Amino acid sequence: MDQARTQNVRMNRMKGRVRAWLSKPANIILLIFLATLAVLTLYPLLSMLTETVTIHVGREARAARLPAGSLSLYHFQRLFATAENDYSWIQFYQPFLNTLLVSVASSVIAILFGGVVAFLVTRTNLKYKKFVSAVFTFPYIMPSWTLALFWETFFKNVNIGLKTSNGIMASVFGVYMPEWFVYGAFPIALVLGLHYAPFAYILIGGILRNMDANLEEAATILKTGRGRIIRKITLPIVKPAMLSTFLLVFASSMSAYSVPVFLGSPVRYYVLSTKMKSLMDSYPGQAYIIVGVMILFGVAILLLNQRVTNSRKQFTTVTGKSGQISKINLGKANRPVAVILVVILLLVAVVPLVTFAMESIIIKAGDYSPSNMTLDFWIGTNLSERLDQGDSTGILLNPKVWNALGYSLGLAVTCALVAGTCGILVGYGVAKRRGSRLASWVNSLSFFPYLMPSLAFGAIYLAMSSKIPWLRGFLLLGLVGSVKYLPFASRSGVNAMLQLSGEIEEAALITGVPWWKRMIRVIFPIQKSSFLSGYLLPMVSCMRELSLFVLLVPTSNTILTTMLMQYSEKGWAQFGNAINLLIILVVLLVNFTVNKLTGASIDKGVGG
Amino acid sequence: MKKFLSLALALVMVLCAVPALADVAADIEAGQALTHDALVEKAKAESGTFVVYGNTSRISTAAEEFAKLYDIPFESNNLKDQEIYTKLRNENGGAAADMVMIQDGAQLTDAIAEGLVLNFVPAEVKDVLDEADQQPALVHQYINKLFIYNNLGDSVPAIKNVWELTAPEMKGNVIFKNPESEKVNMNFLVMCTKEEWAEKLAAAYKEWKGEDISLGEYKNAGYKWVAEFLDNVTFGKSDTSIAEEVSQETAAGKIGLFVLSKLRSSSVLTDNLTVAQYDASANGYAVNPFAGFMYPMYTMINTKATRPYTAMLFIEYLMTQDGFKPWGKSIGAYSPNPAITVNEGDLTIDVWKDNLVMEDADYILDSFEVEDFILQHCQR
């Protein structure tokens, strides 16, 4: 009797506890995301690991002299320990070292460039600030390969590379740049660094903008020199932001594919991502090992980053708002610094656009005379007869282009909506249950897709979809895009939610406002611009994504980027340039419109 | 909870169930015996969009004409070999291709063995084609990549012997696509090491240098040529860009190895280019021992095709004069069908076969070590 009662009580307590736990929407959200993300990110990871020990049919089975489908460590042995023909050196170690060099260098460049500009914009009386901050995110909005392409077409000359033609620098200004400047590690790191510098600008700028001026003023009163203040006070405070930037840029640079292809191949400079791509064709097992190495590196930096930011938590909480920030007077240096900055930004952000516009209207490459110009590639008709090349109409008259634009936009909007909404929910769950193990799992899982190289991610999802017949077409693309860009959205979601005091929601909770209504009527409106930025970033990235989707699109005319790739593959450079320009203009337009209408902007998304 | 789990499990199983594949092999066998009209009837009776993947951009023009002719909805895709193979391996159902046009005989041999694709030879061409062009895969056309050089300036590389390309003064003047990025290029280099070509290269060396080749560390003359050739090569991004670059006014002294059909592109300054083999033919000699290489483009039917009869009808169409038109209207593509003649100014397929390196799938498949050797020389 008594025993039965105790048992009953125990049951009730259990039930009560479970019910109480489940009555908090944050818990349910975290549980759902834990399950979903485990399937969507850990499953690909596991299947990738399986691939590294599986002998694939065809060349692999033949070379390994093992039956297809058997399990073996052959790929590891071959990739890491084959001395014959310098195989391992050529396929792994050399590219690995190159990758390290390029990724570290690009991270440093991004942090230096972005950080310095962020400092100049937030802490000094620099001229043309408006222009600088408006244009600074352009390189990120543009696909990274556009800058690489621009770099090559601008600087190439007959002394280097293919040694066949002169770019603008040589033909117009008569300046012949040396090979190391145009091809190889230096330009790859530089282009990637410039492309990702907005990360540094946004993350570091965010801290500098909010940093309590008293911290610096206190030091000033103690008669500390300016340089010393920056070194001893400002730098340590922005250190966590610098480390975050390092993580983001390093991981992105490591998996960047098109930039090393454009700027590395002509001088036989290979990195892991290019090796992975070519190995994927005949030796997928080895390719997946490379992917694994890349992920390991990402995870290692992520852990390092977490450790450093955790032990230095005090620093990040210093960012209380302070109205008075003493701006450094640049004095005589102001104009020269501002002009140099504007020129660099013009070169990086505006000149490429002009170049693409030019290249899309000239018929024979390198000839910029008016007689060689035509708008045919934009609005011409009957081109296949007249030019014996490309599609029969200019891109603006080509229904395929419009269809692809529609599909691209639809896909980008879908991914943005899914990823952005999930990002808000993840942010809500993680912020509410901050410190719990569940929250930190979900937080890490939602960041994980960032560390997976796009190409491999796409390949794994393709293999996954082969087992699920209904998972294809738009659904598949939407899913992949949403998962891949979730990290952006969840980061901005978590940041936005952490800024929001829990009381704001509880004040509504206590009057019985249901959860969904609290989200829509209270939480979302308050952090509207941060949340919308969480939608914007996936949208922009999705519009210009290629390698993630290339294997998954039903047809190559499906989205603009694969169409662009197809045109460049075939060498229809003018069509390619025109489409490239179209993509960039559409993205800029969307970005601008959203910004004007809602105040959201990309800079707020990453961590503002 | 248990109930929920089992329900979820059942759901997953239902969702993952792969629909039973139609027996395409049986259809092809049946199709082989049908008359043209019966095939048309069967094809029209099929439903859904007819999807083709091709490693050639002109497949869309052909498919367009074909669709007009028979009023069949179609979708054509221009993809790279690897993308086609990856898609064939992983795609199921509606979006997947019914039929592919694909190159790289070595990999195709594997794909046939894997059961990814099936061969179909239309009755009309069965008797006119060489056996080698029908089995194990139907060759739709041959494509050639030739030594083509810039004819401006004082040092025109009008080569008569491929060993000239290995001379120190040619370093950086030879442009080729990276063999890692397109398998047919790799295949060509591998073929050079095959005994028959190695012997010819050894003979060519003697003709060039006037002395017997000393192999040193190399296994045969083929290896030596490949290594020294690659040491002089700069890699271009695509055949189109190589064609464009070599044709520049500023590119005097440069020679490229790329598809002849690129000479049709308006962005290429054709006047500045000379095809080594054309020049040789006109002057009554041959480039020793080869003027480039040639590889087949095959037509195959996807084992998972949902419109197999339409695929057969399309292949039948592609093998006709009309079906070949998108490629045949300019130089650089050669039908194995003797009824389809080459363009004016181009050479016949037989001349090419005598002067170009052809793929031997069996040799290539056994020579992955040669690929390692080639990779080593693709490094700086």
Next chain:
Amino acid sequence: MPEIILKNVAKRFGKFVAVDNLNLHIESNSFITLLGPSGCGKTTTLRMIAGLETPTEGSISIDGKVVFDADQGINLPPNKRDVGFLFQNYALWPHMTVYQNIAFGLENLKWDKQRIRTRVNELLKMLKIEQFEKRYPSELSGGQQQRVAIARTLAPGPKVLFMDEPLSNLDAKLRMEMRAELKRLHRDTDSTFVYVTHDQLEAMTLSTRVCIMETGVLQQFAPPLEMYNNPANLFVADFMGNPTMNFVDGHLDQDGTVRFGGMTARFEHAGEPLAEGDVVVGIRPEYIHIDEDGKLEATVYSTLPSGMETTVKLDVDGTSLTAVVFGDVDYPVDSKVKCSFHKAAVLFDKATGKNIGKGKLVL
């Protein structure tokens, strides 16, 4: 009207015990203060009663209705407990006007428009913020925001009102003003108030009963003056009152003689004689009088005159004592004065810190 009963309530976060075995009986219509230093579990207790936090153990009932019972698995959500909550940072919704802030909860309760209008107007008037109706919170001063938050909390007419350090963000003058308002509000609304603060003065002045806590454990639950005069233990004695009580280590003899800090006195008190042992003698500063007739000789160490009163630090034979003298008086530093003990002193057990008796020290 409603009373709140907490039985054996505990809250643990993993191994950390925030609140331990708390029993409270909050009577209807009372104004209860949960008092203690930060981290003592007072806010957690408040949030548990409100339903914002789930206790690990125990049961809670409000107005006779069980809202939480761990053993029976009962746990009502906050909105079903008919309570109001006033947050430390006001938690006003920045994207809504003052009117919308107050009306939002009512709209959610499906009140009709007219009724909402009437109620909001009533509250705006009551809290004297009519003119700010259309403003956004960011356009208001701290005190005005506080009033809006109170209006919002009162709007649905909750039977119980919880307040979590609501005045801590206001300046001293405004705080005084709001205290008076809150006390008046308590009378006018006829509901039970539970108030969290770390400010003993606030607790003293506002509440009908004070619940003082330390590291999750209830120390004393009593009316403020009783707590002041007869603190349950050293912690409570030290926490209540400013300047704080004087504590001097000493020894109590069997015969009631206390020897402490070089002084000897007889401890007179009602009830059973106390056992001999080590004690701490607690004397409120205002019970140390400086007068000519005093029996103790002391040296003035420092003085803090504030006009209304002067806090004097005395040195009695090496023992430091704080005295408060009312009126505008001052003494030269290092001057010799005489003093005596008046009214009550409290003896605490040296080992346990517990109050063992209240009485008079006779020198």
